[in-house]
Amino acid sequence: MAAHVERGTVPGAITLVSRRGEVHVDVIGKQAVDGAPLRRDSLFRISSMTKPITAVGALTLVEECVLRLDDPVDDVLPELAGRRVLRTVESELEDTVPANRAITLRDLLTFRLGFGMLMGPYPIVAAANERSVAVGPPNPAEYPAPDEWLRRLGELPLMAQPGEKWLYHTGSDVLGVLLERVSGKPLDEFLGERVFEPLGMKDTAFFTSDVDRLVMGYHDDLTVYDPPAGQWSRRPEFLSGGAGLLSTVDDLSAFAHMMLSGGGHVLSRPTVELMTTDQLTPAQKAVSGFFPGYFDNRGWGFGVSVATAHTSLYHRPGRYGWDGGLGTSWQVDPGEELTGILLTQCAGFPDFSPVYQDFWTSVYQAIED
Template identity: 75%
Template sequence: MFSKTRLARLHDVMSRHVESGAIPGAVTMVSRRGEVHVDVVGAQAYDGAPLRRDSLFRISSMTKPITAVAALTLVEECVLRLDDPLDDVLPELADRRVLRDVAGPLDDTVPARRPITLRDLLTFRMGFGMLPESSPLQAAAMERSVAVGPPNPAEYPAPDEWLRRLGELPLAYQPGERWLYHTGADVLGVLLERVCGKPLDDVLGERVFGRLDMRDTGFYTSDVDRLVTAYGPDDSVFDEPSGQWSKRPPFLSGGGGLLSTVDDLSAFAHALLGGGGEVLSRRMVELMTTDQLTPEQKALSGFFPGYFDNRGWGFGVGVVTRRDGIARTPGQFGWDGGLGTSWWADPKEELTAVLLTQRAGFPDQNPVVSDFWTTVYQAVV
């Protein structure tokens, strides 16, 4: 269970961050063995209305695990297979060319050694993703609106056009060679639309949200009174409640487009912690949350050198592999959102926790995120 005295620190620490102006507000939920604690502090915007338990947050990259779960339901139904080529469904990505040098010219390429598979998309080993900022490939990706960056739904073209533009570019690396963040999840969203013959929000609604009673999760909302203001790391406004997420975007991003609430995300985390709930089998959840990266791939990959020393990547989720901090348990899985959100589940401690704030920052360098997880784990008894 939790120590009540120590759990009070979670409220105190989050309140301190609000009072200092580091964040406008925070909604937190911690749950262990049937004991659930929800706390709401601060406002929906600086000088805005009070934050609510059902306030809507842009969860950005926390969209990725949800899209992955929907894809894995199709694997369990034998509609998709992990290692089959995707050329028939995604012909834009067939017969790939691969750069000889990621920093080199776009026409200096070799043939891909094999096709892209579903496993490649789920593990971010398709050969395309977050790239060196100064490379010609990154410049070409930005030109075509297929580069990795903060979620901006209105700036993306419709799915077929987005994939066509992506298909114009060579891969940065051979399929399966290394982990490159993000793009695999957006391609996965397009794949789900084509395989299921319906928009991604309908696919996720039928395969995930409806089964887990996630009533408030979606790619846009008309209920803007509940939508928080999103801020950049420098406190500049990134998106207003009446902004990009207030209307249906042309591209539903499987990598970063969803809005959600603390209760919906807790339902998702609990389903995976409990072995899949009404969505996946226990064995599939075990596979999804097992580190899929080889030591060789980890040595070449990550957001910074040494990033994978204490973690790995499963199917759409991060996985902790080594205890080097109070809030890291081997086997723990989950993911964060760059706009100020975080959720993880810990099978050993039978614990899940969710943090929702509205100020962007890289999670590993965000004191609010770090302090949240420290206070969650110091309260465990």
């Protein structure tokens, strides 16, 4: 990792590897290209690593029988009731058929609600962009308040029938709105009570006034994506359950160890096992993914990716976690009693990032017993 910093691939990186009670943390480089040194308590935009945290929040309500996995969400989210579905993904917005069934909580957790990331010049994508409900890089300032956001989403037809295919991201943002309505509290307050406070995650939040600790956000070409005094320096109207959180390496380690230990004081062991079990069918995988073959060696649980085949040194069956498109990664390997965290702030797709690949390769090559 130091070599990547020395070459200028990233200005800095924080890594944590924990196995069988032994923890190693390295803090390398700077908070910005010309900035102050990184600190162990530096804040990072964890983007899509927010998704597992939101899922855990929802599962605490499932355990209390406040929510049920296979109940429709219509009563709480009437904007999503009585859905219409595009006849084909290329169809105009008016060319629809009725939904075969209602959207459920399980659909939100597994991204099978019928709406999400879609690549291509389709009418539905243009319409979603116009309404600021499309899937793209996290930009908290661009989202309207939750009720208005959901109203706009409800104006659009679904891209696929509920339960038909995996479509990335939107399920977590809808889940965040659901949690606010069910709990009667803002999402940060709800997650604070259910996840952050029990685990001592004192620095995890949707914004910060402590901008001196917030790392400069970059695109993959090292042009600035978001400065410390930018979008995450003030409370947004929409608290994104899919990509909104800031966190630190130690807060994320506390979350990872809760999962590895079987839920700690937050969830039961059977719930963690369910959350980290592949929920996608072969038919759903065949029509889903970021690129062809994406699900050949992985599946999706509740808010986490689950490895299903041993296709690289670090891609091992049973390993689970998720990454953030702004340069972060978190994984748990129960078989090795191992957790790992990588924090940079240079955007990129993890599967193709040499920093990501080299970090995880280095983690696993160090295992001797």
